[in-house]
Structures are given as C-alpha cells and as structure tokens.
Amino acid sequence: MSRDIDRTNGPANALSRRQWLAMLGVGSATALAGCLGGDGDDEGNGGENGGTNGGENGGENGGTNGGENGGTNGGENGGENGQSQFPAVSGRYRTNSSASFETLNPVYNTESGAGTAIGRALDQGYTFTPDNEVFPLLYDLSTDSGEVWVFDVREDLQFSDPYGQVTAQDFVYYIQEIHKGPFNSANSSEWGEDINVVQNSEFEFQAELPNPQLLWPETFAPLEYPVPQGLLEPYVQEEDDEGLQQDSELLELQFTGNLGPFSLDEWNRGAGTSYSRNDDYYIQNLDYGPDLFAEAPYFEGADIEVVTSQTSRLNQLSTGEVDASAIPAPRFQEFQDNPNVSVRQIPQPFNSLTALNMRDNGWTGGPGNLFRYKEFRQAMAIAVNKTELINGVLRGLGAPHFTWQPRFSAFYPPEDRIEEFKFGVEPLVGPEMARQRAREALDRSEFDYRFDGDTLVRPDGNTINLTHYHSAGQETERLTCEFVAQEMDEAFGINVNVEAIDGTQYSQNYWSASPQGGTDTVRGEEVTWENPAPTNPGPRSVTSDNAWDMSNVFGLNTFPRNPLTNSAFFDGVTSFYNPVGYYPEDFDPASLFQQAREATSREAFNQAMYDLFANIAREQPYLMLYFQDDLTGYNPNLVGPIEDFANGWNFPAWYFDE
C-alpha cells in the first residue's frame, strides 16, 4: 500500500528517524536500544549538549551549561597586573558516557551521545541561548516572512587540508546531493523535494520553503554540520551510500580544521574518545557573544570515557576521575553533600505520563470505555497527588506536568488560562473532588456505572480491574505506576494491577498496530484516516494485537523550543502519533496548529499555542504527571554549567577555576 504524504501540512506527517526517536523519551530506552538514554540517569556525557551537537536530540535533549559566562565575566580575573583577562588553559575536560558510539560520521549520526562526541571537534550551524534565542555559530540565519531563509556563512571557517575554506557551496552540495540524494543521511527527510536551495554568493545561500515557518531554526532542520564537497564527491558520483558511511575521514573527524574546540586524537570504539585543544578555533574571532570565546577553549584536551556500569561512573565522579557525570535521583542527596562534587538540577522537556487506552481494546474493566470522557480523565488527574508523587518517587527532583509544555517553555500558557486545569495539585486534588468529577463522566456513559459508597462499580455491580504496564527494570516508572494504582484505589476503588513488560514487546504488540485506516465520526464530522501509521493505525476500532488499559512505558518530548512539532501528537484525530485513540472533545487542535503555522507575528503564534496548551491541559489526552529533572554532578572547580535547559550552549567558554 502506497502512502503518499502531503508535505505541505508541515512536519506532522513526515518524520525522519531522528525526529521519531526524539519524540520518545524517558521510558523508551529499552524499546529503542538506548537511543535516548534511560531513566534520566543514564546520559552520562555531562550534559553540555546544548549547542554544538546532533540536531533534534542534541538540542532538545541536551544539557548542561551556561549563561553565567555569557559575556559578563570575561574580565573577572582582571588585567590590572598585566595578567591575561582570560582564564589559563589547563587540564582536560573528562566526562563519561553509559553507551559507546555507533558512529562518529556526522552525515549519519542520529544519537545524542555520539552527537556530543562529534560536537567536541565539529560545530553545527547555530545553537540556542538560555533566552531561547538563536546564537549563530557557523552561519547566521535570517528571514523576512519565514518563507525564504538566508544562510550567511562565516568567512573564517577552514576544513583540514586539502579541503580548504568552508563556503556556501559546501553546504548547498551537502543538502542537494546527500540530504536530497539517494543517501540515508541523518536528516534527509527534513529537506523535502519542495524546499528549494539556491546559492546566492560564495558565502551565502538560501532555502525557499513551501510554507512560511517562523520557527524553522527551532525545528533543527536547518542545523547542519559542515562537510567538504571534495570529500563527498566520489561517493555521490558512485551513489555509494555504504562507502560514505565507512569513510575513515568522516568517522575519525579528520576534516574538521578550525571548526570545533578540539581535534579528535583517538576514537577507541569500546573505550571512548580523546581530543586535544584546537588552537585555531574559529569561535575566537566572533565579535558577538561571550568575551571568553576570544581565547576558547580553556582545556588542554577532552576525553569521553565509555563506562557501562553506573556504579563505576559515579565512582569516577566521586574520585575526580571525571569532571561531569549524570546522577540518578536516589543518589542525588549523597552527591549534594559531597564537597568534591557540584550538582546541577536541570529541567528538561521529556515528560512522564500515564497513557490511557481509548481504543476498543482499552478499559478492560467493564463495558464501554470511561477513558474516552474528558471528565473521567480529569477525575483521574485530580486523584493523583502530583506533589506527593514527585516528593515520594523523585525525591522532589522534578516538576508537576499540567499541559504539553514544561514550565520553562515560552509557550506555557499564562497562569490565568491554565489555573483551573492544574489537576493533581492544590486545590484541584483529592479523592472526594475526583469522585465528584467522575460522576460527570458517568452521566455521559451509556452504561450504568455508579458509585457504591466510595467505590466505582460496573453495571453488574462488580469492582473494576485494570492493568497498568511499565518498562521492566525501570524503577522510577514502577514506583510511579504503583503510586497511580494506589490513588485509583483510594479515589475510585478501582483495582489497578501493575505489571512489568519488555519495552520492545510493548511497543510492537500493545502501543502500535498494523495501519488499516478507516472512518469515524468525530464531533459530528466524518473523518477518514488517509495516512494511517503504526502509532495511529486508524479509528478507535483499529487496535493493537493485545488489549491494554494504562501504561507508563513511553515518556514523550514536549518540544518547548518549537511546539509546532507537537502536531505529530495532536494535529487532529488522524495525527501521526495517536496510539491511545484520543479524540479532542471541545476544541480543534488542527485549526490551532494551522493558525500558528500561518502566524505572521510572534504574538499571534504564541496566542495559538496558548490556546492549544490550555485546551490540552483541560482535556488530558494523556494523564500528564511530571517532568523529571536531569541531575548532573560536576567538578566543583569547573566554571560554566548552569541549571537551564540551554546548559552547554557556551561550552567553549567553560574553564577550571584553580
């Protein structure tokens, strides 16, 4: 069956593997071979991913550093005594990683960890500051209406010999021949046929989009590595995809010239990477940004050690063998009390949620499916005390989740828009209030569900039994499920049975189904699933192989920098990703996304997003629980890391204060 995609509908319907992986968060490690790390405790690169590494994963998932250096403290060491106003170059910046890198070939890499390793030696086009502003690195992006984006490439960028100067031609060739060619490159689908790329001059090119996109840089689509045309040409001529993947110059990053803070010395496949300082780093010539960039970087070298055992990674942090490492929540306090470690609690956009199956094979506890009524989902959200959940399970290291954006997002609705939908915290919390809200749902059900005392019973008078799945081996998820089960019992007398399941098995047999398509009536209109996908195989009558009720296996990305990407989840009932069979009841998200896409001002865009997220908070398509913070421990002498999602955007300005 051929499934033609209308690309003019924006990014919702066509996703690259990179985007697809970026959507799946916290609990997806087991299902996707660790592509995005595990339980919030497994991303051990020290998190300074913010700006210079791999695209969607790198930027969205990234990590750790800071604006505190940003242009303000360049002179703090003083120049009065004739000393340099910049910190001395000293030591090696050593971090550890839980998984080895599948490839360091920037053309093919899709992993966040390898993105960090590549980023040590090769910058990408731009990054984001803590204010969510685009910070140009290799090129500056500008547009008038969002339809034509002009790339101004810096003129002081050099590849290693023999490839010479980086020009617009290198980028254009890379986009035209690799992304748009027959190569399986990292973000090929982000450069569709309908995007026209034109070189304007030696250092300028432009991309003409089919529709205006004011937040195009935030989609990471135009975020590119520089790759020499001369290196690519032989493979392009031969259409040799395999040869390009295996090219040693790309794999060993031997072409990176002055394009990164360090040069890769060695990639030991099982042990990690080591780098030496790049004295000619182009960032020293930037006439904007932090003053500290003028002499960057401030380390003699860098190392990323691959250490599989979490115990060993943490021991390395304790003994000072590494300068940064991720910390699991249960051991956060211990490291907080350790004078040899400086800890950072960094908010991140991957959520933790309980998915409620609204398809025909969901709600196995009785006839009908109460999950389909927003009042019942609200009642469940009211029943779960998020403050207790965060304090009990996350030891307070997280934030409650009300709508599909973290609190730090610029698109989080104003408080007055969301106040009455902040379920699960005072005052909208507690079993009595939950039962009250649930009664509203029962009135809508055609079946005779009723409360017998404080217990919700089936039409035949029996209690309701449901199953709640979590990924096997994921302790935080298990505890979360247990807590939700306990709250369901307390509020409704529903017996929720918590079960562990293998992530891959869940993904294949429960979460996704064979795409069949079909039609259904939604809010009085007939809707046809023209492009069904495994994660939205059709109307609610199209179900996965196995029945399920509730799950906490997948956390999802909320895309706070470019919330339009969330159209993959909520762009109407036929959106690409709707495994739970959610039908919006009282609003039309597709039209709000359309409003945002067509917005010609930031204000109009924000308004559309506020409307969207206020409605999502009200309808609770998923039982949104919390955002768990990324916890990272650093060498206390390291100056740079900050507790911000953009942490790491100015990594070249980090230094040891010794």
Added chain:
Amino acid sequence: MGLSRYVLGRVAWAGIVSLVIVTATFLLLSFAPNPNIQEAATQAALEGNDPAEAVERERELRGLDEPLYVRYVDFLNGVYTFDWGWSNSRAQPVTEALLESLYYTAQYSVPWTILTVLLGPLVGIYSAANMYNWRDHAATGFSFAGYAMPNFFFAIVISLVFAVWLDLIPVTYKTGVDVFSLQNLRQLAAPIFVLVTGSIAGTMRVARNESAEYINSDFMKTAKAKGVSPLRAYLYHVTRPTMVPLSTTLVGQLLALFLGASLLIEVIFGIPGIGKTTFDAIIAQDTNLVLGATLVFTFIAVVGNLLEDLVFTILDPRISFDDR
C-alpha cells in the same frame, strides 16, 4: 599412530566442527529477521514511502535476493578469508573490532589464566599436604570465599575500597596506558584478583582430592625413604599425576569463565574487551559482529579441546594415541 598423525586428525576434526557451527550460524541468520531491513521499512513508513518497496531495495542492496546456496558459498568464502564484514554498532570492520577487543581482554585473561592454573593446583596440593589442620581449612576457606562471592559484587566492593576509599587504583581501565608498565599492572590488579579468587576454588578442590590419593601412595613412601626432598617429591610424584584429570576440568572451566565472568568484570572496570564487545553487539543487533564473536569463541573452544587432548598424552604417557 604417531603424534603428528594424531594431531593432524584432531585438527581436521576441529575443522569439521567449525564448519558445522559456521553452517548452523549461517542458517540461523538467514531465517532470522534482518534488523537493517526492518529499519529500512520503518524509515520508509515514517517518510511516507512504500515499506514493501524499501524492503525489496534493501534486500537487493544486501544481496539477500540471491539463492540460499549462493549466499552460503559467499558466506563461507568470507568466513575463511577473514572478510567478516562491517560492524554497524562500532563503525569498523568486524575483524578489527574483535582484534581490538581481544587485545584488552588478553591483558587480564592471560595473567588470570596463568595464575589460576598455577595457584589452583598448588593451593590444592598444599591443602592435601596439610589435610585437616588449620592450614588446610584456611586455604579451603580462602578459595571458597572467592568462589562463593559473585564476581560482579566482589568487583564493586574491591573498586569501592581500593579505588574510591583508598585511592590506590583507578576506578576504570585506561586504554592509553602501556601494556608492560607499572601503571597497567596497577589498573589490572583488581580485575585479575577478582577473577583469580573466583576461579581457583574448583581447581583447588579437585587438586586436593586427587593429590590426597598420591600423598600416601607407595611411590611417595619410597621417595621419602630414599631421602627425596619434600618439594621434589610433591612436584614430581604428586603434582604430575594430579594434573591429568585436572587438565580436563581446567580447560572447560576456564572457557566458561572466559565468556561469563569476563563480561561482568569488563563492565565494572570499564575494560573494552571481547565480553563487553559481544554483549553490546547482541544488544545492538549487530549481526556481523555477533557472528564474528561466535566464530572466535568457537575457535577458542575447538583449539582448547585440541590442546586438552594433547596435554593428556604428554602428561601421562600411558595414554596411547591408538585408544583415542
């Protein structure tokens, strides 16, 4: 039958065994779902293209549209010419990945094997010579304590005490260190100690029981009566006959440990050896590398058994080639 003819026969048999294993592996791989093809289908679906078409194209690209026997001959050709393909999870040729990993594994497995082979029988014979007194109990207790404690747990404890608390050794292995240097000895001391203590108990017990049989034998009494020194008497008249049955247990036991224990030790101490490489390859569904590692372990097992048979005949001349 002469020794050379016997050896040739055994080598030929080893060749046949390896061919059977290689063939079985090929068949299993042929009928197992190929992750690259699945990925191509998923990618096509995500991009809105036809997955069936993508699968066909991928099969064609990988030569999977060829008949089975053609692929089998190609496969055999690749295996025996050491063209073992490309490892997708490490972005390097499989042979290079395995050699790199073996280089690190050998650094601890060689001293570990030597120490186990030396210390196990020695402690066993020492125990037998001091049977039922405190020395015997101490030696037995030491061996069994090492055996009883799971390697991964013992490794964590050792690492905590000597690396974190006492700061005497590094927490993890550093690849940049010279093989023959004090620094390397320092970083390998802990893994070797853990492995040796975990593996000598079995050998020690067999050696103790076997040698007990010979300590009071007539030839030992004769030797003592003739004034042979105790060291010489134990070395020549007890150790040698004890080693014959022991050699059978040693090889099998060490091979099993090689696979199991080394993975855990490599994980805890961060050694990028063959155990960890194989484990990672399995997790990443890197079929070429899994296959390569299987072949390496097959080779080790086949050669190990061959050596074991040869050692038998050298240790005990009474065992003739004709009987085998």
